Amino acid sequence: MDISRDCGLSEVPDGWRTTDTAVYGWVLEQGRLDEPAVAAALGLPEEEVREALARLIASRLVRRDPQDPVQGFAVSPDVARAELAAPVRSRIRQVEEELDRAQRELDRFSVEYLRHAKRGNGQFRLIANMLEVRVALTQASERCTEEVLSSQPGGGSRVVEAMGEALARDRAILERGVRMRTLYHHTARFNGPSQAYVAAASEFGAQYRTAHELFGRLIVFDRELAFIPLNDGSRGAVAISEPSVASYLADVFEQTWTHATPFADAASQGLGEVAQEIDRTILRLLAAGLKDEAIARRLGMSLRTARRHIADIMEQLGAESRFQAGVAAVQRGLLDAEELLAPAAAGSDPAGADAAGAGAAGAGV
Numbered sequence: 001m002d003i004s005r006d007c008g009l010s011e012v013p014d015g016w017r018t019t020d021t022a023v024y025g026w027v028l029e030q031g032r033l034d035e036p037a038v039a040a041a042l043g044l045p046e047e048e049v050r051e052a053l054a055r056l057i058a059s060r061l062v063r064r065d066p067q068d069p070v071q072g073f074a075v076s077p078d079v080a081r082a083e084l085a086a087p088v089r090s091r092i093r094q095v096e097e098e099l100d101r102a103q104r105e106l107d108r109f110s111v112e113y114l115r116h117a118k119r120g121n122g123q124f125r126l127i128a129n130m131l132e133v134r135v136a137l138t139q140a141s142e143r144c145t146e147e148v149l150s151s152q153p154g155g156g157s158r159v160v161e162a163m164g165e166a167l168a169r170d171r172a173i174l175e176r177g178v179r180m181r182t183l184y185h186h187t188a189r190f191n192g193p194s195q196a197y198v199a200a201a202s203e204f205g206a207q208y209r210t211a212h213e214l215f216g217r218l219i220v221f222d223r224e225l226a227f228i229p230l231n232d233g234s235r236g237a238v239a240i241s242e243p244s245v246a247s248y249l250a251d252v253f254e255q256t257w258t259h260a261t262p263f264a265d266a267a268s269q270g271l272g273e274v275a276q277e278i279d280r281t282i283l284r285l286l287a288a289g290l291k292d293e294a295i296a297r298r299l300g301m302s303l304r305t306a307r308r309h310i311a312d313i314m315e316q317l318g319a320e321s322r323f324q325a326g327v328a329a330v331q332r333g334l335l336d337a338e339e340l341l342a343p344a345a346a347g348s349d350p351a352g353a354d355a356a357g358a359g360a361a362g363a364g365v
Contacts, residue, residue, distance in 0.1 A: 023052040033072035085240045123242035130235045147179040149220040149253045179204040209260035212281040213298045223250045287326025
């Protein structure tokens with residue numbers, strides 16, 4: 001709904017010309033709208049005078065006598081402003097009444113919604129679907145005043161169509177003086193759209209780093225409000241406002257950030273170096289006994305890509321089992337013995353909820 005258009009404000013010129021002021025002054029003094037006389041007195045072309053009068057009339061500054069087009073008069077800007085404002089204020093009141101009525105109607109459903117909603121308390125709010133997650137993240141972004149921390153596993157899967165919208169939102173946050181730091185998987189370095197997005201957002205002050213593995217999907221606002229994904233496949237999220245938990249999650253982010261590498265595309269860092277880092281991580285996870293699906297999630301790559309890497313590594317090592325691959329890697333100095341003997345630490349899969357809880361990341365900030 002365009003209130004300005006409905007109330008006629010769209011007819012008011014966006015920019016005035018010097019000619020308009022001169023014509024307004026002449027009409028104010030002479031009390032007539034005689035275009036030839038105005039043109040002669042001001043030394044202006046009649047067409048230019050005609051256009052100026054049209055703008056003044058549209059703005060309610062000049063009135064033409066309907067019985068005699070040459071007769072007319074000018075009024076004060078206060079009078080014109082009051083006439084323009086009256087229908088606008090009336091329409092605003094009407095819209096507010098419509099909104100109030102809609103709110104009252106929707107409030108009838110609140111009790112039913114809360115009765116069926118998943119249980120939570122004020123500090124741990126369960127958000128059941130992607131649409132509500134996006135709304136909650138947008139509201140949190142608007143209220144944020146200090147810093148946004150974000151861990152985005154699978155950073156190489158960025159949707160090109162959504163990048164413009166996300167960049168505009170991030171720029172608005174950064175221009176308010178809010179700091180923004182984001183963690184991606186190393187695989188994001190191979191993704192052209194991700195490279196372009198990081199380059200553009202970095203110009204506004206955002207910071208990006210990448211790591212072999214990430215602890216999972218996470219967004220923290222001002223160390224006071226955190227979002228993590230639900231693990232039930234609903235693409236929902238949990239909004240956490242309990243201070244100790246939100247601060248703890250921010251500390252988890254900080255630990256990973258400290259050991260992560262500043263974002264650079266794979267070519268800039270060296271394709272061989274990046275590939276070697278990824279292969280070493282896959283070796284360690286293979287030796288720990290993780291399944292292909294878990295390895296893919298931990299590294300932020302597709303299952304097909306992960307299996308291709310695993311097959312190449314197994315072939316290069318001449319191994320027929322994952323444990324054999326680990327032993328061979330230690331013998332060749334590709335892994336430390338401690339890494340081979342500590343499967344429990346790597347065997348857990350904290351990123352396992354990423355695929356199911358991708359909703360929190362899809363909304364982004």
